[in-house]
Amino acid sequence: MTKILIVEDDPLMSRMYEKIFKFEGFDVELAADGEEGLDKIRSIKPTLVLLDIMMPKMNGLQVLEKVKQDPETKAIPVIMLTNLAGSQDAEAALTKGAVKYIIKSEFEPKQIVNMVKEILAGYTRNDVPSAV
Numbered sequence: 001m002t003k004i005l006i007v008e009d010d011p012l013m014s015r016m017y018e019k020i021f022k023f024e025g026f027d028v029e030l031a032a033d034g035e036e037g038l039d040k041i042r043s044i045k046p047t048l049v050l051l052d053i054m055m056p057k058m059n060g061l062q063v064l065e066k067v068k069q070d071p072e073t074k075a076i077p078v079i080m081l082t083n084l085a086g087s088q089d090a091e092a093a094l095t096k097g098a099v100k101y102i103i104k105s106e107f108e109p110k111q112i113v114n115m116v117k118e119i120l121a122g123y124t125r126n127d128v129p130s131a132v
Contacts, residue, residue: 007037034058068097
């Protein structure tokens with residue numbers, strides 16, 4: 001089963017995304033701050049991470065940097081899911097290795113699930129054995 005880790009410090013947001021991803025058939029783990037998120041990424045090796053930027057203890061960009069520097073976790077796709085609409089933040093996240101930068105307020109949760117499905121389809125397409 002596809003495991004999604006949602007790293008989000010707002011309990012209402014995390015519960016809402018947890019519900020919709022579970023409804024869509026995903027296995028969901030939650031982390032409430034950057035440090036917990038990094039620990040869970042290392043321990044459970046999720047299929048994909050949804051990562052907020054503004055969080056206590058360690059912000060999302062710091063978490064992203066550590067994930068992408070670690071040979072054990074660098075292949076895990078990370079989507080930045082934030083309310084920061086600044087192009088500098090988006091550019092920094094994408095430069096550090098995020099696969100997508102989504103501004104929460106611009107999309108319905110269902111649209112975000114669909115984006116995640118598209119990204120995962122692209123990642124798993126490379127794992128399909130050839131018919132030769």
